[in-house]
Amino acid sequence: MSKLHTAVLTQDPISNLHVCGYGPGGRLGTGDEATRFSYVCIQGGGLAKRRVAAIALGQDHSIAVCSSSEVFTWGSNKHGQLGYELPETSAQDTPLQLTPRQIYGLIKKEQIIGAAASSLHSAIYTSSGLYTFGKNEGQLGLMDADARSLEIQVIPRRVGVSILQHQIQSVSVIDRATAVLLENHEVIVFTHYGWTKVPFPLDDFGSNAVSNDFFNRHHRQTKHICKITSGGNTICAMSSYGEVFTVDVPARTEAVPSNKSTTNPTKARNALPRASKVWSIRKSHMAAIDAAVGQDGSVLLCTASGTVWKKEKRANIKVVHGHDAGNVAKPKDYKFVRVPNIFGAVAVRSNAFGAFYAIRKDCDIMKDQIVIGPPTLWKIVFDLLAFKDYNNLGNDEDAIESQLRFWKPAIKGPCPALIKSALLSNSNAEDDFVHISRRCEPLSSSDYDIWVTSNVTDVRLPIHSLVLKTRSKTLRAALATFTDTYYFSISDVLSLEYGSDGQICLQLHGADFLTIVNFVLYLYTDQVADVWRYTSKALHLAPRYRQVRTELMKIATSLDLKQLERAVRVMDDPVESLRDDFEVAFHDSDLFSDADVVIDLADGEERYAHSVILRSRCPFFEGLFHGHTGGMWMADRRQNGENGQEAVRVDLKHVDTNVFELVLRHIYADTAEEFPEPKFPAVRNQADRVYCYPR
Numbered sequence: 001m002s003k004l005h006t007a008v009l010t011q012d013p014i015s016n017l018h019v020c021g022y023g024p025g026g027r028l029g030t031g032d033e034a035t036r037f038s039y040v041c042i043q044g045g046g047l048a049k050r051r052v053a054a055i056a057l058g059q060d061h062s063i064a065v066c067s068s069s070e071v072f073t074w075g076s077n078k079h080g081q082l083g084y085e086l087p088e089t090s091a092q093d094t095p096l097q098l099t100p101r102q103i104y105g106l107i108k109k110e111q112i113i114g115a116a117a118s119s120l121h122s123a124i125y126t127s128s129g130l131y132t133f134g135k136n137e138g139q140l141g142l143m144d145a146d147a148r149s150l151e152i153q154v155i156p157r158r159v160g161v162s163i164l165q166h167q168i169q170s171v172s173v174i175d176r177a178t179a180v181l182l183e184n185h186e187v188i189v190f191t192h193y194g195w196t197k198v199p200f201p202l203d204d205f206g207s208n209a210v211s212n213d214f215f216n217r218h219h220r221q222t223k224h225i226c227k228i229t230s231g232g233n234t235i236c237a238m239s240s241y242g243e244v245f246t247v248d249v250p251a252r253t254e255a256v257p258s259n260k261s262t263t264n265p266t267k268a269r270n271a272l273p274r275a276s277k278v279w280s281i282r283k284s285h286m287a288a289i290d291a292a293v294g295q296d297g298s299v300l301l302c303t304a305s306g307t308v309w310k311k312e313k314r315a316n317i318k319v320v321h322g323h324d325a326g327n328v329a330k331p332k333d334y335k336f337v338r339v340p341n342i343f344g345a346v347a348v349r350s351n352a353f354g355a356f357y358a359i360r361k362d363c364d365i366m367k368d369q370i371v372i373g374p375p376t377l378w379k380i381v382f383d384l385l386a387f388k389d390y391n392n393l394g395n396d397e398d399a400i401e402s403q404l405r406f407w408k409p410a411i412k413g414p415c416p417a418l419i420k421s422a423l424l425s426n427s428n429a430e431d432d433f434v435h436i437s438r439r440c441e442p443l444s445s446s447d448y449d450i451w452v453t454s455n456v457t458d459v460r461l462p463i464h465s466l467v468l469k470t471r472s473k474t475l476r477a478a479l480a481t482f483t484d485t486y487y488f489s490i491s492d493v494l495s496l497e498y499g500s501d502g503q504i505c506l507q508l509h510g511a512d513f514l515t516i517v518n519f520v521l522y523l524y525t526d527q528v529a530d531v532w533r534y535t536s537k538a539l540h541l542a543p544r545y546r547q548v549r550t551e552l553m554k555i556a557t558s559l560d561l562k563q564l565e566r567a568v569r570v571m572d573d574p575v576e577s578l579r580d581d582f583e584v585a586f587h588d589s590d591l592f593s594d595a596d597v598v599i600d601l602a603d604g605e606e607r608y609a610h611s612v613i614l615r616s617r618c619p620f621f622e623g624l625f626h627g628h629t630g631g632m633w634m635a636d637r638r639q640n641g642e643n644g645q646e647a648v649r650v651d652l653k654h655v656d657t658n659v660f661e662l663v664l665r666h667i668y669a670d671t672a673e674e675f676p677e678p679k680f681p682a683v684r685n686q687a688d689r690v691y692c693y694p695r
Contacts, residue, residue, distance in 0.1 A: 001057065001349045001350060001351040001355065001356070001357060002021075002027075002057035002058060002059055002117075002351055003059045003119075003351055003352070003353050004021050004022040004025075004027065004059065004060075005019060005020065005021025005022060005027050005028055005057060005062075006019065006020055006021055006057075006357070007019045007055045007057055007062065008039060009052055009053075009054075009055055012051070013051055014049050014050060014051050015041050015042070015043045015047075015048075015049070015050075015051075016051055016052055017041065017042045017047065017052040017055060017064060018039040018040060018041050018042070019036065019039065019040060019042060019062070020036045020037065020038055020039045020040065021035070021036065022035050023035040023036060025060050025075060025076050025094075025096060026074060026075050026076065026096040026097060026098040027057075027060050027061055027062055027074070027075040027076065028040075028042075028062075029042050029044070029045065029047075029062060029074040029075070029098070029099055029100050030042065030044070030098075030099075031044050031045070031098050031099045032098065033098070042100065044099050044100070045072070045074070045099030045100035045101060046070070046072050046099075046100045046101055046102045047064060047066075047072055047100040050066045050067075050068070050070070051066060051067045052064045052065070052066055052067070053065050053066060053067040053113075054113070054114045054115055055115075056114075056115040056116050056117040056122070057117055058075070058081060058117035058118055058119050058120075058122065059118075059119035060075050060076035060078070060119065061073060061074065061075030061076050061077070061081050061082060061117065061122070062074055062075050062117070063115040063116075063117050063122055063124065064100060064115075065112050065113065065114060065115050065124065069110070069111045069112045069113070070102055070112075071083070071102065071103045071107060071112050071115065071124055072100035072101060072102050072103070073097065073100070073101060073103060073122070074097045074098065074099060074100050074101060075096070075097060076094050076095075076096055077094070077095045077096070077097060078094045078095070079120050079121065079134050079135035079152060080133060080134050080135065080152040080153060080154040081117065081120065081121055081122045081133065081134035081135070082097055082101075082103075082122075083103040083105075083122065083124075083133050083154075083155060083156050084101070084103060084104075084105075084154070084155065085154055103124075103156065105155050105156060106131075106155075106156060106158070107124065107131055107156050110126050110129065110131075111126050111127070112124050112125070112126055113125065113126060113127060114170065114171060115171075116171045116172050116173040116178075117173065118134075118139075118173045118174050118175045119175055120134055120135040120137065120139075120175050121133065121134025121135055121136075121139060121140060121153075121173065121175075121178075122134050122173075123171050123173050123178055124156060125168050125171050125180075126168070127167045127168055128164075128167055128168065129158055129159075129161070129164070129168075130158065130159040130164060130168060130171065130178075130180060131156035131157060131158050131159070132153065132156070132157060132159060132178060132190075133153045133154065133155060133156045133157060134152070134153060135151070135152055136150045136151060136152060136153055137175070137176070137252060138176075138190075138191060138192045138193040138194075138252055139173070139174075139175070139176055139177050139178050139190055139191050140153055140157070140159075140178065140190065141159035141160070141163075141178055141190035141195065142157065142159070142193075143160060143193060143194060143195070147193055148193055159190070163188065163195055164180065164182065164188065165182075166182040166183045166184045166186070167182065167183040168180055168181070168182060168183070169181045169182060169183050170227070170228060172228045172229050172230040172235070173230065174230045174231065174232065174233060174234075174235070174249065175233075176191055176233055176249040176250075176251070176252070177189050177190060177191035177230070177235065177249045178190040178191070179228050179230055179235050181225065181227070181228045181237075185224035185225050185226070186225075187200070187225055187228060187235075187237060189235065189247070189249070189272060191249055191252075191272070192252050196272045198235075198237075198247055198272060198275055199274075199275065200225060200237060200239070200245050200275045201245070201275065201277055202223045202224065202225075202239060202243075223239055223240055223241050224239065224240050225237045225238070225239055225240075225245075226238060226239065226240045227290070227291070229291060229292055229293060230293055231292065231293030231294060231297075231350060231351065231352045232293060232294075232295070232296065232297050232352040233248055233249050233250075233251075233297065234246050234247070234248055234249070234293045234297035234299075235247045235248075235249060235293075236291050236292070236293045236299060237275070238288055238290075238291050238301075241281065241287060242279075242281050242286070242287025242288040242289065242303070242304065243277060243279055243280060243281060243287075243288070244277070244278050244279035244288050244291050244299060244301055245275045245276065245277050245278065246275065246276055246278050246293075246297065246299060247272055247273065247274075247275045247276075248273060248297060249272060250272075250273070278299055278311060278334075279291075279299070279301060279309075279336065284304065285303065285304050285305040286303050286304070286305065287303060287304045288301045288302070288303055288304075289302060289303065289304055289346065289347075290302050290346070290347040290348050291348065292348045292349050292350035292356065293350060293352070294310070294350040294351070294352065294354065294356055295352055295353055295354040296352075298310060298311045298312065299311040299336075300348050300350045300356050301348060302345040302346065302347065302348050302358065306342075306343050306344040306345050306346070306360075307338055307339075307342065307343070307345065308338070308339040308342045308345050308348060308358050309336045309337065309338050309339065310336065310337055310338075310339055310356075311334050311335070311336050311337075312334065312335060312336075312337050313333060313334055314333055314334065314335055339358070342358050342360070343360070344360045344361060344362060345358045345359065345360050346359055346360065346361045347359040375579065375670040375672075376617075376670065377578060377579055377582065377617075377669065377670040378525070378526070378576070378578055378579075380613075380616045380617055381467065381524050381525075381578060382414075382415075382416075382524055382525050383616070384447070384464060384467070384524065384612065384616065385520070385521070385524040385525065386436060386437075386440060386448065386461060386462045386463070386520075387419065387433065387436050387461070387517075388414045388419070388524075389414050390418075390419050390422055390432065390433075390436065391414075391418040391419065391421070391422050416521065416525045416527035416529075419521065419529065420527070420529040420530075423514065423517065423529045423531065424529070424531060424534060429513075430457065430459060430513045433459045433461065433513070433517065434458055434459055436461075437451075437459060437460050437461060437462065440462040442501070442503060443462060443503050443504075446462065447464065447612045448462035448463060448464055449464065449465050449504065449594075450462070450463050450464070450465050450468065450504045450505070450506055451463070451499065451503060451504065451505045451506065452505075452506045452508065452516055452519065452520055453505055453506070453507050453508070453516070454507060454508050454509070454510070454511040454512070454513070454515070454516055455507060455509060455510065456510055456511065456512065457511075457512070457513045457516065459513050459516060459517075460505070460516075461516060461517070461520045463506075463520055463523070464612055465479055465504075465594055466591075466610045466612060466613060467523050467524060468506070468523065469585060469590065469591050470581050470582045470585040470591065470668075471523050471561065471578075471581050471585075472559040472560060472561055472581075473560055473584075473585075473588070474490075474558070474559045474560050475559060476585065476588060476590040476591060477590060478490075478496055479496070479590070479593070479594065480590040480593045482496050482504075483593055483594065486498060490558050492509055493508070493509060493554065493555060493558045494506060494507060494508050494509060494555070494558070495507050495509070508551075508555060510551070511551050511555070512544065512547060512548050512551060514529070514531060514544075514545075514548045515548050515551040515552055515555070517529065518548065518552055519552065519555060522561070522564050525578075526563070526575075526576045526577060526578050528552070528564070528567055528568070530567075530568075530571065531545045531548060532545040532546055532548060532549040532571070533571060549568055552564065552568045553565055553568050553569055556568060563575050563577045579669055579670050582668055582669040582670075583665075583668075583669040583671060585668075586665055586668045586669050592608040592609070592610075594610075595608035595609055595610055595647060596610060596611050596647050596648065597609045597610065597611050597614060597647055597648055597649075597650060598647045598648070598649045598650070599649075599650045599652050599660070600649060600650065600651050600652060600653050601652055601653060601655055601656070601657045601660055602653055602654065602655060602656050602657060603657065605657040607657070607660060607661070607664060608647070609664060609667075611625050611648070613667060613668060614667060617667045617668075618667055621650075624650065
């Protein structure tokens, strides 16, 4: 930013410079002197088909450094700040360059990497050299015998090499000074025909106010100055910790006392006043990440949290009388005020006349940065199983050793293998499952909504209707029919009806206790407790185990559970089909017939979903439905509905429907990039996990 115009660089490969502002004087580089109230791309002059890597704006001129190191300038050449001579005409007193023109001479073979500009002079630099040109008021860094008598330096001239002994990191200029940040983090200021190495109070933290994480993270390297900027008569520096310092450059006097001469390096340390710290941090999120100098030396900065703060005068300033009346304002006369309504700021720019820009980065997520993690749907669904913790072995090592080896699972912790082991080794398993079911009574006190039972056992197991629907197309249709008729049955296989206690029951006709457990276990885990494999180890139970196998094949055939039928019939491990079933079911409208959540999206669209899967898969919905209160604040709304409706409404009207559809599909089916939307039932190659769909 400058007083009268502004420039923006984009990531375009060419023609990436855009300017707007006051046109008279040619400072915009558009080829005319018309004022532009919106940004226009500069494609004329020497910048045609070039990419600009750095841009610097003076009050009446502009400097562009291309990615190929060429330097172009345009605008007013009143003080020789363009780096070349222009012919003067009688029609205009000030020579103007209306389009970008390249600077030649000594810098043609240099690798120029940056530029800076004030209203009087310009500076361009390489990693090892600084060149200045323009009106000489002691800020060009020229300190030879003729420096004081030189009024204007027309072409770029290199500043003394002996002073800049380290590589240059950045340069910032104002009318009174040229400031250079070196790679060793020293700041050299050229002013008053000399130079000064500016010390900054970079003392370590003396308190525990800053978080230990922030402290440890930044102590990996020594605290140092990492950025300089300037404006008006103020030079501003920012440390790697996020502190901000300022140095005010005084006006040059005609008669400089010998003890403050800056032409003598031994006395140059007194050329500038001491730097003062204007921004200290107490918490890591308040560390400054960018700073700019505004009107009257006011500092503008943005913090790590994305907020923008501006230094302003206090409304009530204490008036000092007596011998201190002529002193400059004290630090307490100023305060930092947060600029309202700005969030997510990553940089700030300002000029010395009250205007400023805050650059906001709305989102860090780019297309190539979205990474889908490994599938977790199996674990999430297994955690919903009512008897996932069933294991009679516990942590007793002696009990484990006493069991037969083929009963001992290799995996510790809740898993289908432990459930299988417990079923095979515990003669009282049926009584255990009766107690498990009692803990879930009534269903309204839990997330479960259907009992799975049989007419030959007292065991009934709680199950989610969502799981029933996703695993079987037949059950999806059955539950949709049950919603209208309150009854559904498949002859000699199952019936779906309300029990005497008013709760929904899925009764498997004539099914053994082990059949019920295997049926529910398969729905949640893709696994079965294949007791029929161990008839030789328990001969007295062999007829029962064979009957369980027969009953499971009958149920699997009736409900179109092909993988369960295959596992039982050929006595093979079931193929994992959980994700496939969820993916196919997601595109069936019958799945959402009993949804308990309605999500309002943009453009008046709405989407139905199940709170149990939303809460399990997404932290946002977990906090919404459960949170610190354990779901108590949502209890009445979930029980009675909102505005007389059964489903709870969630307002996400700021989210596009197509975007949320992708998110919801991933929540339900772990869908990733390699998993296309199916139009036909999927056939998966288990070996290489490639999902194939017929044309």
